[in-house]
Amino acid sequence: xxxxxxxxxxxxxxxxxxxxxxxxxxxxxxxxxALMGEYEVxxxxxxxxxxxxxxxxxxxxxxxPGGLDQPQPRGRTALWAALGNLxxxxxxLALGWFRGIPLWGGLVLILILxxxxxxxxxxxxxxxxxxxxDLNRRLRxxxxx
Amino acid sequence: xxxxxxxxxxxxxxxxxRCREVDEEVLRLLALLRSGLQRLCVWDERRQTVLLNPAxxxxxxxxxxxxxVYTDQALYQTGLSLGELESRWGDLGFFRxxxxxxxxxxxxxxxxxxxxxxxxxxxxxxxxxxxxxxxPLLRQRLGQEGxx
Numbered sequence: 001x002x003x004x005x006x007x008x009x010x011x012x013x014x015x016x017x018x019x020x021x022x023x024x025x026x027x028x029x030x031x032x033x034a035l036m037g038e039y040e041v042x043x044x045x046x047x048x049x050x051x052x053x054x055x056x057x058x059x060x061x062x063x064x065p066g067g068l069d070q071p072q073p074r075g076r077t078a079l080w081a082a083l084g085n086l087x088x089x090x091x092x093l094a095l096g097w098f099r100g101i102p103l104w105g106g107l108v109l110i111l112i113l114x115x116x117x118x119x120x121x122x123x124x125x126x127x128x129x130x131x132x133x134d135l136n137r138r139l140r141x142x143x144x145x
Numbered sequence: 146x147x148x149x150x151x152x153x154x155x156x157x158x159x160x161x162x163r164c165r166e167v168d169e170e171v172l173r174l175l176a177l178l179r180s181g182l183q184r185l186c187v188w189d190e191r192r193q194t195v196l197l198n199p200a201x202x203x204x205x206x207x208x209x210x211x212x213x214v215y216t217d218q219a220l221y222q223t224g225l226s227l228g229e230l231e232s233r234w235g236d237l238g239f240f241r242x243x244x245x246x247x248x249x250x251x252x253x254x255x256x257x258x259x260x261x262x263x264x265x266x267x268x269x270x271x272x273x274x275x276x277x278x279x280x281p282l283l284r285q286r287l288g289q290e291g292x293x
Contacts, residue, residue, distance in 0.1 A: 131258035138287035142238075143251050 021053035187221035204248040217268040
């Protein structure tokens with residue numbers, strides 16, 4: 001029972017990030033398709049994107065078992081970013097998620113991926129940690145009043 | 146405000162508040178004194194009644210209409226609701242952290258920002274999540290600018 005509960009809790013945390021990544025990917029695919037005059041997204045492609053995101057989110061929970069909002073060692077953060085690139089750029093190339101897109105379009109998508117990963121790292125490691133430090137400073141002040 | 150402690154050797158502690166008028170600050174002091182003197186009536190699992198110093202309380206929660214009180218050593222039950230606990234000892238640091246939890250801010254070890262929510266580490270080893278609804282109120286209580 002404990003094992004099941006642990007697995008269930010892991011699933012709850014993981015699927016939230018998997019959902020965000022999948023929605024981001026499908027949104028990009030939708031925009032690219034619309035720009036190329038195609039107003040639909042293939043179900044199989046969406047399924048592949050979901051599986052790619054599942055793999056990335058699972059690897060993420062393995063790399064950061066305490067959660068992404070804990071202070072992270074740089075090596076693991078670098079590995080996380082590399083894995084993101086490998087799974088998403090690799091998946092797009094291998095499975096043809098953005099087939100027919102010009103080279104500059106591919107570069108823009110890679111740029112969006114890098115910006116997304118950076119924004120996530122910044123939000124968690126810089127903004128949230130600064131907020132945590134501020135909250136704790138104020139808590140100490142309150143407790144000493 | 147001037148604070149003088151006069152050791153006279155008498156048996157009972159006497160507090161005299163001298164002021165020009167009974168303003169908000171004086172009322173707050175009175176409330177603080179009264180709430181500090183009031184004991185929280187709780188009972189343990191053997192139904193033995195204990196009068197607890199509210200400052201000892203780490204956090205309280207309601208489960209199926211029962212209010213449980215946690216200190217860093219023991220677990221008790223009380224007949225008071227979370228709303229009553231908060232209103233009686235709010236000046237002592239009791240803060241509503243969620244629909245079913247009140248936490249003593251003086252007992253929190255550390256806080257962690259989790260986006261819209263705040264996680265509080267307690268001396269009991271538990272981690273209490275302050276919900277999205279109450280997190281801005283906590284920020285405001287701690288004096289963080291632009292909260293709420």
